[in-house]
Amino acid sequence: MLELSILGFLAEEPLHGYELKERIKALSGHVRPVSDGALYPAITRLIKSGKLDQHEEPGASAAPRRILSLTDAGREELLERLRHPKQAEITDQVRFNTVLSFLRHLPDRREQAEVLRRRLDFLNAPTSFFYDGGEPVRAEETDDLFRAGMLRVARATGTAERAWLTEAIETLGQPSRARR
Structure with a gap:
C-alpha cells in the first residue's frame, strides 16, 4: 500500500520526500504510520525500477531538496494496481481507502x-x-x-x-x- 500511495500522490504532482510522507501520513498514518525506514527504501526501489524520477532543487534555507516525479512506467504501474487491486486491498478497509483515494486516476x-x-x-x-x-x-x-x-x-x-x-x-x- 505504501508504493500505491507513493505512485498515487506523485500522479497528482511532483513532491519532495517530506511532503510525500506528510500526505501518506494524513491518508492512513493514524492507523498505519509510515516510517522513514519504510518510505525511503520504497522510494529507492521505485526509482531503481524506473517508476520514479528524481532531481534536486535548492532548499529554502537548507540543503537541496530531492523532488520526486512519476515516470510513464510509474503511471502504468499505478493504473495496473488500480485496475486489479489484490483481494486484501478490497477486504481491508484502510487498504481499500487507499485504492479509493486514487481511483479517479483510472480513466x-x-x-x-x-x-x-x-x-x-x-x-x-x-x-x-x-x-x-x-x-x-x-x-x-x-x-x-x-x-x-x-x-x-x-x-x-x-x-x-x-x-x-x-x-x-x-x-x-x-x-x-x-x-x-
Missing part, C-alpha cells in the same frame, strides 16, 4: 465501477468478527456489551458504505458529463 469508468463492485460483493457476503458453530454472530445475539457495540458499529458503517457503493456504481454507469 475508464467501467474499470472504476468494477473495483467498486468487488468491494460491494465483499460487503454483501455474510460475515462477523465472531462466530458460533461456524455461523456469524449478530449484535442482537450476544450478551457481551462491547462485542455488541463492535457489531452494531460495523453494521451501520457497512450499510452506509453499501449505499454509497451502489450509488457510485450507478453514477459510473451513466454517460460521462463534461466536468467544470
